[in-house]
Amino acid sequence: MTTATMGTKGTDASKAGPKAPAVDVRGVDIARDGELAISGATFAIEQGDYVGIVGPNGGGKTTLVQGFLGLLPLARGEVRLFGTPVGQFRDWSRVGYVAQNATAFDPSFPLTVRELVALGRVRREVLGRPLTSEDWARVEDALLLMDIKDVERRRVGHLSGGQKQRVFVAKALVRSPDLLILDEPATGVDAEAQERFYGLLGNVNAQRGTTVVMVSHDLATVFCRMSKVVCVNREVHVSPITPEMDEGALLRKVYGEHFTFVFHRHECAYDGVEGVAHRHG
Amino acid sequence: MADLGALGTLLGLAFFQRSLLGGAIAALACAAVGVFVLLRKQAMVGHGIAHVSFGGVAVGKYMVVAGAFVGAAETFPIYTALVAAVAGMWLVTWMRRRGVAGSDAGIGLITAVGFAIGLVVISAAGGFNRDILSYLFGDVTTIGAQDLVVSAVLGAVILAFFGVFYKEMLSMTFDEESARLTGVPVRALSVAFDLLVAFTIVLSIKVVGIVLVSALVVLPGLGAFQFRLSFRGTMVAAMALAVVSVVVGILLSALYPVATGGLIILVATAMLGACAAWVRLGDERDGAAAG
Numbered sequence: 048m049t050t051a052t053m054g055t056k057g058t059d060a061s062k063a064g065p066k067a068p069a070v071d072v073r074g075v076d077i078a079r080d081g082e083l084a085i086s087g088a089t090f091a092i093e094q095g096d097y098v099g100i101v102g103p104n105g106g107g108k109t110t111l112v113q114g115f116l117g118l119l120p121l122a123r124g125e126v127r128l129f130g131t132p133v134g135q136f137r138d139w140s141r142v143g144y145v146a147q148n149a150t151a152f153d154p155s156f157p158l159t160v161r162e163l164v165a166l167g168r169v170r171r172e173v174l175g176r177p178l179t180s181e182d183w184a185r186v187e188d189a190l191l192l193m194d195i196k197d198v199e200r201r202r203v204g205h206l207s208g209g210q211k212q213r214v215f216v217a218k219a220l221v222r223s224p225d226l227l228i229l230d231e232p233a234t235g236v237d238a239e240a241q242e243r244f245y246g247l248l249g250n251v252n253a254q255r256g257t258t259v260v261m262v263s264h265d266l267a268t269v270f271c272r273m274s275k276v277v278c279v280n281r282e283v284h285v286s287p288i289t290p291e292m293d294e295g296a297l298l299r300k301v302y303g304e305h306f307t308f309v310f311h312r313h314e315c316a317y318d319g320v321e322g323v324a325h326r327h328g
Numbered sequence: 329m330a331d332l333g334a335l336g337t338l339l340g341l342a343f344f345q346r347s348l349l350g351g352a353i354a355a356l357a358c359a360a361v362g363v364f365v366l367l368r369k370q371a372m373v374g375h376g377i378a379h380v381s382f383g384g385v386a387v388g389k390y391m392v393v394a395g396a397f398v399g400a401a402e403t404f405p406i407y408t409a410l411v412a413a414v415a416g417m418w419l420v421t422w423m424r425r426r427g428v429a430g431s432d433a434g435i436g437l438i439t440a441v442g443f444a445i446g447l448v449v450i451s452a453a454g455g456f457n458r459d460i461l462s463y464l465f466g467d468v469t470t471i472g473a474q475d476l477v478v479s480a481v482l483g484a485v486i487l488a489f490f491g492v493f494y495k496e497m498l499s500m501t502f503d504e505e506s507a508r509l510t511g512v513p514v515r516a517l518s519v520a521f522d523l524l525v526a527f528t529i530v531l532s533i534k535v536v537g538i539v540l541v542s543a544l545v546v547l548p549g550l551g552a553f554q555f556r557l558s559f560r561g562t563m564v565a566a567m568a569l570a571v572v573s574v575v576v577g578i579l580l581s582a583l584y585p586v587a588t589g590g591l592i593i594l595v596a597t598a599m600l601g602a603c604a605a606w607v608r609l610g611d612e613r614d615g616a617a618a619g
Contacts, residue, residue, distance in 0.1 A: 157559050158559050162560070166495065
Protein backbone atom coordinates (compact mmCIF):
# COMPACT_ATOMS: atom_id res chain seq x y z
CA MET A 48 0.00 0.00 0.00
CA THR A 49 1.35 3.39 -0.87
CA THR A 50 0.68 6.79 0.52
CA ALA A 51 -2.27 7.35 -1.67
CA THR A 52 -2.40 10.59 -3.51
CA MET A 53 -4.51 12.03 -6.22
CA GLY A 54 -4.53 9.99 -9.36
CA THR A 55 -2.58 6.97 -8.12
CA LYS A 56 -5.25 4.69 -9.44
CA GLY A 57 -5.25 6.23 -12.89
CA THR A 58 -8.39 5.51 -14.84
CA ASP A 59 -9.56 2.83 -12.38
CA ALA A 60 -10.43 5.46 -9.82
CA SER A 61 -13.06 6.97 -12.06
CA LYS A 62 -15.00 3.70 -12.31
CA ALA A 63 -17.07 2.21 -9.53
CA GLY A 64 -15.09 -1.01 -9.77
CA PRO A 65 -14.30 -3.20 -6.77
CA LYS A 66 -10.86 -1.64 -6.46
CA ALA A 67 -11.97 1.98 -6.34
CA PRO A 68 -10.92 3.54 -3.02
CA ALA A 69 -13.62 3.46 -0.34
CA VAL A 70 -13.06 7.19 0.13
CA ASP A 71 -11.14 9.31 -2.36
CA VAL A 72 -10.52 12.89 -1.26
CA ARG A 73 -9.14 15.24 -3.93
CA GLY A 74 -8.05 18.78 -3.19
CA VAL A 75 -10.86 19.33 -0.69
CA ASP A 76 -11.57 22.51 1.28
CA ILE A 77 -14.46 22.53 3.75
CA ALA A 78 -15.77 25.66 5.45
CA ARG A 79 -17.59 25.61 8.76
CA ASP A 80 -19.27 28.71 10.22
CA GLY A 81 -17.64 30.79 7.52
CA GLU A 82 -14.08 29.65 8.32
CA LEU A 83 -11.92 27.21 6.42
CA ALA A 84 -11.87 24.09 8.62
CA ILE A 85 -10.19 21.73 6.15
CA SER A 86 -7.75 22.96 3.56
CA GLY A 87 -6.31 21.14 0.53
CA ALA A 88 -6.97 17.59 1.72
CA THR A 89 -5.89 14.94 -0.77
CA PHE A 90 -5.73 11.27 0.17
CA ALA A 91 -7.45 7.94 -0.35
CA ILE A 92 -8.79 5.31 2.01
CA GLU A 93 -8.48 1.96 0.24
CA GLN A 94 -11.04 -0.79 0.69
CA GLY A 95 -10.00 -2.95 3.64
CA ASP A 96 -8.08 -0.19 5.43
CA TYR A 97 -8.39 0.31 9.19
CA VAL A 98 -7.94 4.05 9.54
CA GLY A 99 -7.53 6.29 12.56
CA ILE A 100 -8.31 9.99 12.25
CA VAL A 101 -6.39 11.94 14.89
CA GLY A 102 -5.64 15.57 15.67
CA PRO A 103 -6.15 18.26 18.29
CA ASN A 104 -9.62 19.31 19.46
CA GLY A 105 -11.25 21.69 17.01
CA GLY A 106 -8.79 20.60 14.33
CA GLY A 107 -11.55 19.52 11.93
CA LYS A 108 -11.80 15.72 12.41
CA THR A 109 -15.61 15.67 12.57
CA THR A 110 -15.79 18.24 9.76
CA LEU A 111 -13.67 16.00 7.55
CA VAL A 112 -15.86 12.97 8.27
CA GLN A 113 -19.03 14.94 7.58
CA GLY A 114 -17.46 16.05 4.32
CA PHE A 115 -16.90 12.38 3.36
CA LEU A 116 -20.56 11.71 3.89
CA GLY A 117 -21.89 14.72 2.05
CA LEU A 118 -23.33 16.09 5.30
CA LEU A 119 -21.34 19.29 4.81
CA PRO A 120 -20.85 21.01 1.44
CA LEU A 121 -17.35 21.11 -0.02
CA ALA A 122 -15.94 24.58 -0.69
CA ARG A 123 -13.54 23.12 -3.23
CA GLY A 124 -12.42 19.76 -4.58
CA GLU A 125 -14.14 16.42 -4.76
CA VAL A 126 -14.91 13.39 -2.57
CA ARG A 127 -15.66 10.04 -4.15
CA LEU A 128 -17.17 7.09 -2.31
CA PHE A 129 -16.35 3.78 -4.04
CA GLY A 130 -15.55 5.75 -7.19
CA THR A 131 -18.76 7.81 -7.28
CA PRO A 132 -18.80 11.55 -6.48
CA VAL A 133 -20.48 11.91 -3.09
CA GLY A 134 -23.20 14.19 -4.49
CA GLN A 135 -24.32 11.41 -6.84
CA PHE A 136 -23.69 8.53 -4.42
CA ARG A 137 -26.96 6.66 -3.71
CA ASP A 138 -25.77 3.33 -2.39
CA TRP A 139 -25.90 4.36 1.27
CA SER A 140 -26.49 0.80 2.44
CA ARG A 141 -22.73 0.33 1.80
CA VAL A 142 -21.90 2.96 4.41
CA GLY A 143 -22.41 2.68 8.18
CA TYR A 144 -21.99 5.82 10.27
CA VAL A 145 -22.04 6.32 14.01
CA ALA A 146 -22.17 10.02 14.84
CA GLN A 147 -20.27 11.60 17.73
CA ASN A 148 -23.42 12.09 19.82
CA ALA A 149 -25.15 8.81 18.88
CA THR A 150 -25.16 7.45 22.42
CA ALA A 151 -26.58 10.67 23.89
CA PHE A 152 -30.28 9.80 23.86
CA ASP A 153 -33.10 9.80 26.41
CA PRO A 154 -32.20 6.84 28.67
CA SER A 155 -35.86 6.26 29.50
CA PHE A 156 -36.74 5.58 25.85
CA PRO A 157 -38.48 2.17 25.80
CA LEU A 158 -36.27 0.25 23.41
CA THR A 159 -34.35 -3.00 23.79
CA VAL A 160 -30.91 -3.69 22.36
CA ARG A 161 -32.44 -6.08 19.83
CA GLU A 162 -35.06 -3.54 18.74
CA LEU A 163 -32.46 -0.80 18.30
CA VAL A 164 -30.07 -2.96 16.29
CA ALA A 165 -33.00 -4.05 14.07
CA LEU A 166 -33.68 -0.36 13.28
CA GLY A 167 -30.42 -0.50 11.32
CA ARG A 168 -32.22 -2.74 8.80
CA VAL A 169 -34.95 -0.15 8.18
CA ARG A 170 -34.56 1.14 4.64
CA ARG A 171 -36.58 2.50 1.77
CA GLU A 172 -36.99 -0.89 0.06
CA VAL A 173 -38.90 -2.35 3.02
CA LEU A 174 -40.98 0.76 3.72
CA GLY A 175 -44.22 -0.30 5.40
CA ARG A 176 -43.30 -3.98 5.40
CA PRO A 177 -42.07 -6.14 8.26
CA LEU A 178 -38.41 -7.11 8.42
CA THR A 179 -37.63 -10.44 6.74
CA SER A 180 -36.00 -13.52 8.28
CA GLU A 181 -32.86 -12.49 6.37
CA ASP A 182 -32.99 -9.13 8.22
CA TRP A 183 -33.28 -10.87 11.58
CA ALA A 184 -30.39 -13.19 10.72
CA ARG A 185 -28.22 -10.10 10.13
CA VAL A 186 -29.38 -8.68 13.45
CA GLU A 187 -28.33 -11.93 15.11
CA ASP A 188 -24.88 -11.78 13.42
CA ALA A 189 -24.30 -8.19 14.51
CA LEU A 190 -25.31 -8.96 18.11
CA LEU A 191 -22.81 -11.82 18.21
CA LEU A 192 -20.08 -9.86 16.42
CA MET A 193 -20.28 -6.96 18.87
CA ASP A 194 -20.61 -9.35 21.82
CA ILE A 195 -23.97 -7.99 23.03
CA LYS A 196 -26.09 -11.09 22.46
CA ASP A 197 -26.36 -11.60 26.23
CA VAL A 198 -27.97 -8.16 26.73
CA GLU A 199 -30.28 -8.24 23.68
CA ARG A 200 -33.47 -8.09 25.79
CA ARG A 201 -32.24 -5.25 27.99
CA ARG A 202 -33.24 -1.64 27.54
CA VAL A 203 -30.55 0.43 25.80
CA GLY A 204 -30.85 3.16 28.43
CA HIS A 205 -29.77 0.71 31.14
CA LEU A 206 -26.48 -0.28 29.52
CA SER A 207 -22.96 0.83 30.43
CA GLY A 208 -21.17 3.31 28.15
CA GLY A 209 -19.11 0.54 26.57
CA GLN A 210 -22.16 -1.60 25.86
CA LYS A 211 -24.08 1.34 24.38
CA GLN A 212 -21.20 2.07 22.06
CA ARG A 213 -21.14 -1.54 20.83
CA VAL A 214 -24.93 -1.48 20.34
CA PHE A 215 -24.68 1.55 18.06
CA VAL A 216 -21.87 0.00 16.07
CA ALA A 217 -23.99 -3.16 15.76
CA LYS A 218 -26.85 -0.98 14.44
CA ALA A 219 -24.46 0.32 11.76
CA LEU A 220 -22.97 -3.13 11.05
CA VAL A 221 -26.34 -4.79 10.59
CA ARG A 222 -26.53 -3.12 7.18
CA SER A 223 -23.40 -5.11 6.25
CA PRO A 224 -21.63 -1.94 5.15
CA ASP A 225 -18.40 -2.02 3.15
CA LEU A 226 -17.36 1.19 4.91
CA LEU A 227 -17.88 1.86 8.61
CA ILE A 228 -17.26 5.39 9.87
CA LEU A 229 -17.18 6.05 13.62
CA ASP A 230 -16.83 9.53 15.10
CA GLU A 231 -15.12 9.28 18.51
CA PRO A 232 -17.06 6.22 19.58
CA ALA A 233 -14.87 5.63 22.66
CA THR A 234 -15.57 8.94 24.44
CA GLY A 235 -16.60 8.36 28.06
CA VAL A 236 -15.74 4.67 28.07
CA ASP A 237 -13.24 3.12 30.47
CA ALA A 238 -9.89 1.87 29.20
CA GLU A 239 -10.70 -1.81 29.44
CA ALA A 240 -13.97 -1.47 27.50
CA GLN A 241 -12.15 0.64 24.93
CA GLU A 242 -9.48 -1.98 24.41
CA ARG A 243 -12.13 -4.64 23.90
CA PHE A 244 -14.03 -2.39 21.51
CA TYR A 245 -10.99 -1.78 19.30
CA GLY A 246 -10.36 -5.53 19.31
CA LEU A 247 -13.89 -6.27 18.10
CA LEU A 248 -13.59 -3.65 15.37
CA GLY A 249 -10.29 -5.21 14.36
CA ASN A 250 -12.18 -8.47 13.92
CA VAL A 251 -14.78 -6.79 11.72
CA ASN A 252 -12.00 -5.31 9.61
CA ALA A 253 -9.97 -8.51 9.36
CA GLN A 254 -12.77 -11.06 8.97
CA ARG A 255 -15.31 -9.18 6.89
CA GLY A 256 -12.89 -6.95 5.02
CA THR A 257 -14.95 -3.96 6.12
CA THR A 258 -13.13 -0.66 5.73
CA VAL A 259 -13.16 0.92 9.18
CA VAL A 260 -12.53 4.65 9.67
CA MET A 261 -12.50 5.98 13.21
CA VAL A 262 -11.97 9.38 14.75
CA SER A 263 -9.96 8.64 17.87
CA HIS A 264 -8.13 10.36 20.70
CA ASP A 265 -6.22 7.23 21.59
CA LEU A 266 -2.98 7.61 19.65
CA ALA A 267 -1.34 4.44 21.01
CA THR A 268 -4.26 2.31 19.89
CA VAL A 269 -4.23 3.90 16.45
CA PHE A 270 -0.55 3.15 15.94
CA CYS A 271 -0.83 -0.35 17.42
CA ARG A 272 -3.89 -1.59 15.63
CA MET A 273 -4.61 0.38 12.51
CA SER A 274 -3.19 0.37 9.00
CA LYS A 275 -3.32 4.07 8.19
CA VAL A 276 -3.43 7.32 10.09
CA VAL A 277 -5.02 10.58 8.98
CA CYS A 278 -3.72 13.56 10.99
CA VAL A 279 -5.97 16.60 10.86
CA ASN A 280 -5.47 20.18 11.95
CA ARG A 281 -6.95 22.16 9.09
CA GLU A 282 -4.23 20.62 6.95
CA VAL A 283 -4.41 16.88 6.49
CA HIS A 284 -1.37 14.55 6.59
CA VAL A 285 -1.84 10.90 5.79
CA SER A 286 0.50 7.99 6.23
CA PRO A 287 0.34 4.22 6.24
CA ILE A 288 1.38 2.86 9.63
CA THR A 289 4.62 0.90 9.37
CA PRO A 290 7.22 -0.20 11.90
CA GLU A 291 9.75 2.15 10.30
CA MET A 292 7.63 5.29 10.37
CA ASP A 293 8.47 8.32 12.49
CA GLU A 294 5.24 8.83 14.39
CA GLY A 295 6.57 11.76 16.37
CA ALA A 296 7.48 13.80 13.29
CA LEU A 297 4.10 13.13 11.71
CA LEU A 298 2.13 14.09 14.80
CA ARG A 299 4.14 17.29 15.35
CA LYS A 300 2.81 18.50 11.98
CA VAL A 301 -0.68 18.72 13.45
CA TYR A 302 -0.20 18.91 17.24
CA GLY A 303 2.64 21.48 17.07
CA GLU A 304 6.41 21.53 17.43
CA HIS A 305 6.45 20.86 21.17
CA PHE A 306 4.27 17.75 21.03
CA THR A 307 5.92 14.61 22.26
CA PHE A 308 4.47 11.17 21.76
CA VAL A 309 6.22 8.40 23.63
CA PHE A 310 5.36 5.20 21.87
CA HIS A 311 7.04 1.84 21.96
CA ARG A 312 5.74 -0.42 19.27
CA HIS A 313 6.84 -3.57 21.08
CA GLU A 314 4.51 -2.63 23.95
CA CYS A 315 1.39 -2.88 21.82
CA ALA A 316 -0.88 -5.32 23.65
CA TYR A 317 -3.18 -7.51 21.63
CA ASP A 318 -5.00 -9.05 24.57
CA GLY A 319 -5.40 -12.37 22.79
CA VAL A 320 -8.32 -11.23 20.61
CA GLU A 321 -8.09 -13.29 17.47
CA GLY A 322 -7.67 -11.67 14.13
CA VAL A 323 -6.52 -8.37 15.51
CA ALA A 324 -2.97 -8.85 14.36
CA HIS A 325 -1.57 -5.58 13.20
CA ARG A 326 -1.59 -5.14 9.45
CA HIS A 327 1.30 -3.25 7.98
CA GLY A 328 0.43 -1.22 4.93
CA MET B 329 -76.13 0.84 46.25
CA ALA B 330 -75.05 -0.41 42.88
CA ASP B 331 -77.59 -2.45 41.00
CA LEU B 332 -75.82 -5.24 39.08
CA GLY B 333 -79.10 -6.45 37.62
CA ALA B 334 -79.62 -3.07 35.98
CA LEU B 335 -76.07 -3.31 34.56
CA GLY B 336 -77.01 -6.61 32.91
CA THR B 337 -80.02 -4.95 31.30
CA LEU B 338 -77.87 -2.01 30.14
CA LEU B 339 -75.37 -4.34 28.46
CA GLY B 340 -78.19 -5.58 26.25
CA LEU B 341 -79.09 -2.08 25.05
CA ALA B 342 -77.76 -0.77 21.76
CA PHE B 343 -76.80 2.69 23.07
CA PHE B 344 -74.75 1.14 25.88
CA GLN B 345 -73.01 -1.24 23.48
CA ARG B 346 -72.22 1.73 21.27
CA SER B 347 -70.75 3.52 24.30
CA LEU B 348 -68.44 0.61 25.10
CA LEU B 349 -67.40 0.02 21.50
CA GLY B 350 -66.86 3.71 20.70
CA GLY B 351 -64.96 4.08 23.97
CA ALA B 352 -62.70 1.09 23.26
CA ILE B 353 -61.86 2.35 19.75
CA ALA B 354 -60.97 5.77 21.15
CA ALA B 355 -58.88 4.12 23.89
CA LEU B 356 -56.80 2.09 21.41
CA ALA B 357 -56.18 5.10 19.19
CA CYS B 358 -55.30 7.38 22.13
CA ALA B 359 -52.85 4.84 23.56
CA ALA B 360 -51.02 4.27 20.27
CA VAL B 361 -50.79 7.98 19.48
CA GLY B 362 -49.99 8.75 23.12
CA VAL B 363 -46.84 6.61 23.27
CA PHE B 364 -45.37 8.49 20.29
CA VAL B 365 -46.59 11.88 21.51
CA LEU B 366 -44.87 11.30 24.87
CA LEU B 367 -41.62 10.18 23.24
CA ARG B 368 -41.70 13.23 20.94
CA LYS B 369 -42.04 15.41 24.06
CA GLN B 370 -45.40 16.77 22.93
CA ALA B 371 -47.52 15.60 25.85
CA MET B 372 -49.76 18.68 25.73
CA VAL B 373 -50.52 18.45 22.03
CA GLY B 374 -53.78 16.58 22.70
CA HIS B 375 -54.90 19.35 25.00
CA GLY B 376 -54.33 22.01 22.35
CA ILE B 377 -55.95 20.06 19.54
CA ALA B 378 -58.98 19.29 21.72
CA HIS B 379 -59.54 22.99 22.35
CA VAL B 380 -59.19 23.81 18.67
CA SER B 381 -61.76 21.07 18.04
CA PHE B 382 -64.07 22.89 20.44
CA GLY B 383 -63.91 25.90 18.12
CA GLY B 384 -64.68 23.55 15.23
CA VAL B 385 -67.65 22.00 17.05
CA ALA B 386 -69.06 25.46 17.83
CA VAL B 387 -68.74 26.55 14.21
CA GLY B 388 -70.42 23.32 13.06
CA LYS B 389 -73.27 23.77 15.54
CA TYR B 390 -73.69 27.35 14.45
CA MET B 391 -73.94 26.32 10.81
CA VAL B 392 -76.56 23.68 11.67
CA VAL B 393 -78.58 26.18 13.76
CA ALA B 394 -78.26 28.78 11.01
CA GLY B 395 -79.94 26.35 8.67
CA ALA B 396 -77.04 25.12 6.59
CA PHE B 397 -76.51 21.37 6.24
CA VAL B 398 -79.82 20.38 7.74
CA GLY B 399 -79.47 16.84 6.43
CA ALA B 400 -76.52 15.81 8.55
CA ALA B 401 -77.23 17.80 11.68
CA GLU B 402 -76.26 15.01 14.08
CA THR B 403 -72.68 14.39 12.98
CA PHE B 404 -71.91 17.64 11.19
CA PRO B 405 -69.99 19.23 14.12
CA ILE B 406 -67.65 16.22 14.16
CA TYR B 407 -66.52 17.05 10.62
CA THR B 408 -65.96 20.72 11.37
CA ALA B 409 -64.05 19.65 14.50
CA LEU B 410 -61.90 17.40 12.33
CA VAL B 411 -61.08 20.23 9.94
CA ALA B 412 -60.25 22.53 12.86
CA ALA B 413 -58.06 19.87 14.52
CA VAL B 414 -56.08 19.25 11.35
CA ALA B 415 -55.66 23.00 10.83
CA GLY B 416 -54.50 23.40 14.44
CA MET B 417 -51.96 20.59 14.13
CA TRP B 418 -50.67 22.04 10.88
CA LEU B 419 -50.34 25.47 12.50
CA VAL B 420 -48.27 24.12 15.41
CA THR B 421 -45.90 22.34 13.03
CA TRP B 422 -45.70 25.30 10.68
CA MET B 423 -44.88 27.72 13.50
CA ARG B 424 -42.17 25.37 14.79
CA ARG B 425 -40.57 24.86 11.37
CA ARG B 426 -40.60 28.58 10.59
CA GLY B 427 -39.26 29.54 14.02
CA VAL B 428 -42.38 31.54 14.89
CA ALA B 429 -43.07 29.55 18.07
CA GLY B 430 -41.66 26.38 19.64
CA SER B 431 -43.90 23.34 20.05
CA ASP B 432 -44.91 24.19 23.63
CA ALA B 433 -45.68 27.84 22.85
CA GLY B 434 -47.54 26.89 19.68
CA ILE B 435 -49.69 24.40 21.58
CA GLY B 436 -50.41 27.01 24.26
CA LEU B 437 -51.45 29.43 21.56
CA ILE B 438 -53.85 27.13 19.71
CA THR B 439 -55.38 26.00 23.03
CA ALA B 440 -56.46 29.54 23.83
CA VAL B 441 -57.34 30.61 20.30
CA GLY B 442 -59.42 27.48 19.63
CA PHE B 443 -61.36 27.94 22.82
CA ALA B 444 -61.80 31.67 22.21
CA ILE B 445 -63.28 31.01 18.77
CA GLY B 446 -65.68 28.52 20.34
CA LEU B 447 -66.80 30.99 23.01
CA VAL B 448 -67.36 33.81 20.53
CA VAL B 449 -69.36 31.61 18.15
CA ILE B 450 -71.49 30.15 20.96
CA SER B 451 -72.34 33.54 22.43
CA ALA B 452 -73.11 34.91 18.97
CA ALA B 453 -75.53 32.02 18.48
CA GLY B 454 -77.19 32.71 21.82
CA GLY B 455 -75.79 29.56 23.46
CA PHE B 456 -76.29 25.90 22.61
CA ASN B 457 -76.89 24.96 26.25
CA ARG B 458 -76.75 21.28 27.16
CA ASP B 459 -75.64 19.98 23.81
CA ILE B 460 -72.30 21.81 23.87
CA LEU B 461 -71.67 20.42 27.35
CA SER B 462 -71.61 16.89 25.94
CA TYR B 463 -68.63 17.94 23.81
CA LEU B 464 -66.90 19.78 26.66
CA PHE B 465 -67.23 17.04 29.25
CA GLY B 466 -67.99 14.01 27.08
CA ASP B 467 -71.09 11.84 27.06
CA VAL B 468 -70.62 8.33 25.78
CA THR B 469 -74.35 7.70 25.88
CA THR B 470 -74.80 10.20 23.04
CA ILE B 471 -72.59 8.18 20.65
CA GLY B 472 -75.04 7.50 17.84
CA ALA B 473 -74.87 4.87 15.11
CA GLN B 474 -73.39 7.41 12.67
CA ASP B 475 -70.82 8.54 15.24
CA LEU B 476 -69.78 4.94 15.73
CA VAL B 477 -69.24 4.45 12.00
CA VAL B 478 -67.06 7.58 11.88
CA SER B 479 -65.14 6.37 14.96
CA ALA B 480 -64.62 2.89 13.55
CA VAL B 481 -63.30 4.23 10.25
CA LEU B 482 -60.95 6.75 11.89
CA GLY B 483 -59.85 4.15 14.45
CA ALA B 484 -59.09 1.61 11.73
CA VAL B 485 -57.05 4.17 9.77
CA ILE B 486 -55.04 5.11 12.87
CA LEU B 487 -54.29 1.54 13.95
CA ALA B 488 -53.52 0.42 10.40
CA PHE B 489 -51.03 3.29 10.06
CA PHE B 490 -49.13 2.23 13.18
CA GLY B 491 -49.29 -1.41 12.11
CA VAL B 492 -47.79 -0.66 8.70
CA PHE B 493 -45.26 2.06 9.59
CA TYR B 494 -44.34 0.74 13.03
CA LYS B 495 -40.59 0.45 12.45
CA GLU B 496 -40.30 3.70 10.48
CA MET B 497 -42.18 5.64 13.16
CA LEU B 498 -39.99 4.09 15.86
CA SER B 499 -36.84 4.84 13.89
CA MET B 500 -37.65 8.53 13.34
CA THR B 501 -38.93 9.00 16.88
CA PHE B 502 -35.69 7.63 18.30
CA ASP B 503 -33.31 9.47 15.96
CA GLU B 504 -34.76 11.57 13.16
CA GLU B 505 -31.43 12.35 11.46
CA SER B 506 -30.35 8.73 11.32
CA ALA B 507 -33.80 7.66 10.07
CA ARG B 508 -33.54 10.20 7.26
CA LEU B 509 -30.09 8.85 6.27
CA THR B 510 -31.48 5.31 6.05
CA GLY B 511 -34.21 6.40 3.63
CA VAL B 512 -37.20 6.81 5.96
CA PRO B 513 -39.54 9.47 4.47
CA VAL B 514 -39.47 11.50 7.69
CA ARG B 515 -41.33 14.55 6.37
CA ALA B 516 -44.25 12.58 4.91
CA LEU B 517 -44.62 10.39 7.97
CA SER B 518 -44.55 13.43 10.28
CA VAL B 519 -47.42 14.99 8.33
CA ALA B 520 -49.34 11.71 8.47
CA PHE B 521 -48.73 11.45 12.20
CA ASP B 522 -50.02 15.00 12.77
CA LEU B 523 -53.20 14.09 10.89
CA LEU B 524 -53.66 11.00 13.03
CA VAL B 525 -53.24 12.98 16.25
CA ALA B 526 -56.06 15.24 15.05
CA PHE B 527 -58.26 12.23 14.12
CA THR B 528 -57.62 10.60 17.48
CA ILE B 529 -58.56 13.66 19.50
CA VAL B 530 -61.77 14.20 17.56
CA LEU B 531 -62.93 10.60 17.86
CA SER B 532 -62.25 10.71 21.61
CA ILE B 533 -64.15 13.91 22.35
CA LYS B 534 -67.52 12.20 22.82
CA VAL B 535 -65.92 9.69 25.19
CA VAL B 536 -64.15 11.87 27.75
CA GLY B 537 -64.80 15.39 26.50
CA ILE B 538 -62.59 18.22 25.25
CA VAL B 539 -61.35 19.16 28.70
CA LEU B 540 -60.11 15.67 29.61
CA VAL B 541 -59.10 14.14 26.29
CA SER B 542 -55.37 14.89 26.64
CA ALA B 543 -55.33 12.77 29.82
CA LEU B 544 -56.60 9.77 27.86
CA VAL B 545 -53.71 10.31 25.41
CA VAL B 546 -51.02 10.69 28.07
CA LEU B 547 -51.99 8.42 30.99
CA PRO B 548 -51.92 4.97 29.31
CA GLY B 549 -48.49 5.62 27.79
CA LEU B 550 -47.13 6.91 31.09
CA GLY B 551 -48.47 3.85 32.87
CA ALA B 552 -46.88 1.55 30.30
CA PHE B 553 -43.50 3.35 30.58
CA GLN B 554 -43.33 2.38 34.26
CA PHE B 555 -42.72 -1.27 33.35
CA ARG B 556 -39.51 -0.50 31.35
CA LEU B 557 -40.54 -2.93 28.63
CA SER B 558 -39.43 -3.22 25.02
CA PHE B 559 -41.04 -0.78 22.62
CA ARG B 560 -43.49 -3.40 21.39
CA GLY B 561 -44.34 -4.39 24.97
CA THR B 562 -44.84 -0.73 25.92
CA MET B 563 -47.26 -0.24 23.03
CA VAL B 564 -49.33 -3.30 23.97
CA ALA B 565 -49.37 -2.37 27.66
CA ALA B 566 -50.51 1.20 26.87
CA MET B 567 -53.39 -0.09 24.73
CA ALA B 568 -54.44 -2.57 27.42
CA LEU B 569 -54.37 0.12 30.13
CA ALA B 570 -56.40 2.50 27.96
CA VAL B 571 -59.11 -0.03 27.11
CA VAL B 572 -59.41 -1.19 30.71
CA SER B 573 -59.68 2.43 31.93
CA VAL B 574 -62.42 3.31 29.46
CA VAL B 575 -64.46 0.12 29.92
CA VAL B 576 -64.19 0.17 33.72
CA GLY B 577 -65.05 3.89 33.76
CA ILE B 578 -68.16 3.37 31.63
CA LEU B 579 -69.34 0.38 33.69
CA LEU B 580 -68.80 2.27 36.96
CA SER B 581 -70.73 5.25 35.66
CA ALA B 582 -73.62 2.90 34.83
CA LEU B 583 -73.63 1.71 38.44
CA TYR B 584 -73.21 5.12 40.06
CA PRO B 585 -74.76 8.30 38.67
CA VAL B 586 -71.53 10.27 38.12
CA ALA B 587 -69.80 11.76 35.07
CA THR B 588 -68.35 9.03 32.79
CA GLY B 589 -65.50 11.13 31.39
CA GLY B 590 -64.28 12.03 34.85
CA LEU B 591 -64.50 8.40 36.03
CA ILE B 592 -62.52 7.14 33.03
CA ILE B 593 -59.69 9.58 33.74
CA LEU B 594 -59.72 8.78 37.47
CA VAL B 595 -59.54 5.04 36.72
CA ALA B 596 -56.64 5.66 34.30
CA THR B 597 -54.88 7.77 36.95
CA ALA B 598 -55.37 5.10 39.60
CA MET B 599 -53.91 2.53 37.21
CA LEU B 600 -50.88 4.74 36.53
CA GLY B 601 -50.36 5.04 40.28
CA ALA B 602 -50.72 1.28 40.72
CA CYS B 603 -48.23 0.56 37.89
CA ALA B 604 -45.66 3.00 39.31
CA ALA B 605 -46.03 1.63 42.84
CA TRP B 606 -45.96 -2.02 41.76
CA VAL B 607 -42.77 -1.59 39.69
CA ARG B 608 -41.01 0.36 42.46
CA LEU B 609 -42.00 -2.15 45.14
CA GLY B 610 -40.63 -4.84 42.86
CA ASP B 611 -37.33 -2.91 42.60
CA GLU B 612 -37.12 -2.69 46.38
CA ARG B 613 -37.85 -6.39 46.76
CA ASP B 614 -35.12 -7.18 44.22
CA GLY B 615 -32.76 -4.77 45.99
CA ALA B 616 -33.48 -6.39 49.36
CA ALA B 617 -33.04 -9.87 47.89
CA ALA B 618 -29.73 -8.85 46.27
CA GLY B 619 -28.49 -7.11 49.44
